[in-house]
Amino acid sequence: xxxxxxxxxxxxxxxxxxxxxxxxxxxxxxxxxxxxxxxxxxxxxxxxxxxxxxxxxxxxxxxxxxxxxxxxxxxxxxxxxxxxxxxxxxxxxxxxxxxxxxxxxxxxxxxxxxxxxxxxxxxxxxxxxxxxxxxxxxxxxxxxxxxxxxxxxxxxxxxxxxxxxxxxxxxxxxxxxxxxxxxxxxxxxxxx
Amino acid sequence: xxxxxxxxxxxxxxxxxxxxxxxxxxxxxxxxxxxxxxxxxxxxxxxxxxxxxxxxxxxxxxxxxxxxxxxxxxxxxxxxxxxxxxxxxxxxxxxxxxxxxxxxxxxxxxxxxxxxxxxxxxxxxxxxxxxxxxxxxxxxxxxxxxxxxxxxxxxxxxxxxxxxxxxxxxxxxxxxxxxxxxxxxxxxxxxx
DNA sequence: CAGAATACGGACTGATAGTCCGCTTGTCAA
DNA sequence: TTGACAAGCGGACTATCAGTCCGTATTCTG
Numbered sequence: 135x136x137x138x139x140x141x142x143x144x145x146x147x148x149x150x151x152x153x154x155x156x157x158x159x160x161x162x163x164x165x166x167x168x169x170x171x172x173x174x175x176x177x178x179x180x181x182x183x184x185x186x187x188x189x190x191x192x193x194x195x196x197x198x199x200x201x202x203x204x205x206x207x208x209x210x211x212x213x214x215x216x217x218x219x220x221x222x223x224x225x226x227x228x229x230x231x232x233x234x235x236x237x238x239x240x241x242x243x244x245x246x247x248x249x250x251x252x253x254x255x256x257x258x259x260x261x262x263x264x265x266x267x268x269x270x271x272x273x274x275x276x277x278x279x280x281x282x283x284x285x286x287x288x289x290x291x292x293x294x295x296x297x298x299x300x301x302x303x304x305x306x307x308x309x310x311x312x313x314x315x316x317x318x319x320x321x322x323x324x325x326x
Numbered sequence: 327x328x329x330x331x332x333x334x335x336x337x338x339x340x341x342x343x344x345x346x347x348x349x350x351x352x353x354x355x356x357x358x359x360x361x362x363x364x365x366x367x368x369x370x371x372x373x374x375x376x377x378x379x380x381x382x383x384x385x386x387x388x389x390x391x392x393x394x395x396x397x398x399x400x401x402x403x404x405x406x407x408x409x410x411x412x413x414x415x416x417x418x419x420x421x422x423x424x425x426x427x428x429x430x431x432x433x434x435x436x437x438x439x440x441x442x443x444x445x446x447x448x449x450x451x452x453x454x455x456x457x458x459x460x461x462x463x464x465x466x467x468x469x470x471x472x473x474x475x476x477x478x479x480x481x482x483x484x485x486x487x488x489x490x491x492x493x494x495x496x497x498x499x500x501x502x503x504x505x506x507x508x509x510x511x512x513x514x515x516x517x518x
Numbered sequence: 519c520a521g522a523a524t525a526c527g528g529a530c531t532g533a534t535a536g537t538c539c540g541c542t543t544g545t546c547a548a
Numbered sequence: 549t550t551g552a553c554a555a556g557c558g559g560a561c562t563a564t565c566a567g568t569c570c571g572t573a574t575t576c577t578g
Contacts, residue, residue: 139544139555167534178558183536257492283497284507291483300449305475315476323514331524331575360566370527375567377525 146185148175153196154242163193163245194259197242201261204235208268221272225289226320228269233293233316237302237309243295266290276324285323292316338377340367345388346434355385355437386451389434393453396427400460413464417481418512420461425485425508429494429501435487458482468516481515484508 138146152175156166168189172182186192204215213219214227236243247256256262269286277285291297293316301307330338344367348358360381364374378384396407405411406419428435439448448454461478469477483489485508493499 137545141544142556145557168536169534172558179536179560180538180558181556184556187536189535256488257496280499280503281507281510284493284499284504285511287489287493288484288511291486291489292480294483294486296448297479297483301476301479304449307472307476311472312476315473318473319477319480319515323511329576333574334525337526359564361564364527371529371567372527372569373525379567381566 142185145175145177145181149177149182149185149192150196150199151175153192157193157196157241157245160241163241163248166245168192193242193245197239197246200235200239200242204231207231221275222324225269225272225324226317228265229289229293229320230313230317232265232290233298233313234309236293236295236298237312240295240299240302244299247295262290273324289320289323292319334377337367337369337373341369341374341377341384342388342391343367345384349385349388349433349437352433355433355440358437360384385434385437389431389438392427392431392434396423399423413467414516417461417464417516418509420457421481421485421512422505422509424457424482425490425505426501428485428487428490429504432487432491432494436491439487454482465516477515481512484511 149171153166153171156170156174157163160166168182169179171192172179175182182192186195207215208228208231210216214223215231219227266283266286269289270282273285274282276282298312301312302309341363345358345363348363348366349355352358360374361371363384364371367374374384378387399407400420400423402408406415407423411419458475458478461481462474465477466474468474490504493504494501
């Protein structure tokens with residue numbers, strides 16, 4: 135692996151920042167075109183696509199930054215997110231943490247889950263698969279194996295970005311109200 | 327309201343049939359363009375758009391046919407779907423019936439829920455709003471009002487077309503297995 | 519059968535993701 | 549410092565759609 139050239143690194147950063155800003159500003163992610171991003175970053179379209187391949191990947195790179203702390207907390211942090219937590223509390227904490235991240239980064243998360251046809255693949259994305267697998271294993275003690283998988287999907291369905299966005303913008307629910315409902319729901323789902 | 331001219335009626339039917347077929351055949355709804363549909367129906371693009379306005383509306387018209395029986399059952403049919411059913415059983419029956427329709431018409435339902443950016447609006451669509459309102463009212467007896475709304479959204483999140491599609495195609499779950507998990511889940515959610 | 523109202527269809531527009539390639543810039547060895 | 553070459557750049561270009569427009573064709577009515 136070669137070093138990244140200075141101008142390339144500068145442009146990469148500029149593109150990520152520009153994209154983040156534009157998604158934050160715009161009402162809907164689909165209003166932000168790749169041309170817009172390239173222009174705002176002060177680079178050509180070719181540069182943008184050479185660096186990031188396609189729109190989906192660009193968006194993933196942008197949000198990877200925001201997700202990194204959460205991922206790290208879950209993988210190797212202290213309780214209640216880290217591995218040294220009893221399954222029940224850990225599941226609850228993870229769902230809540232996901233909700234918080236998505237509520238705080240609604241614009242980006244919408245862009246990510248925005249189904250652009252077959253390119254969508256929320257359920258095939260590495261992040262979804264990883265967190266689903268973890269949740270599945272954590273609840274497998276309480277439920278059967280196939281049932282655990284279903285439960286994990288069900289839990290995650292409650293924190294989908296478009297649902298959260300609708301609750302906030304369409305129904306005016308407060309973040310804390312959403313989290314409270316979610317907490318009760320998860321608790322009730324996990325406690326027999 | 328004027329009578330529909332004979333050629334217009336013929337073309338409307340041809341377009342609906344062609345669209346239905348194409349969505350059924352194709353892997354992903356987004357692979358089916360409006361030109362494809364017009365061509366398959368043997369009409370010009372102008373005709374297609376004059377009759378249906380836009381892509382979203384066309385898809386809604388196509389699936390309205392499939393949804394009509396369910397809607398009618400819920401609005402005025404006999405138990406367990408109709409109004410003369412105790413809330414708890416009715417909610418359960420409705421969720422199961424929605425799952426069945428979506429599992430049986432996966433191609434169409436995917437097309438409908440396919441978020442084409444701001445045009446998406448699953449949560450703003452008349453059908454979603456109607457069924458959410460009904461479920462909310464049915465569970466309002468057991469939960470608070472704001473909580474009932476959240477619960478209704480949560481229930482519906484478990485029967486989203488893309489989730490069902492993933493369970494079937496991505497994880498190889500059988501329809502009956504999905505419905506069984508769903509039934510247990512709904513029962514557990516509603517029974518304190 | 520004629521004339522008006524309605525509908526047709528496909529060329530046209532505008533937008534967007536993604537490609538291509540001649541030109542520029544950074545890097546590094548001498 | 550320099551010069552040559554790899555790496556990177558940018559924007560014109562292509563392909564693909566949804567949706568519009570309007571001259572022409574069809575259907576209905578009396």
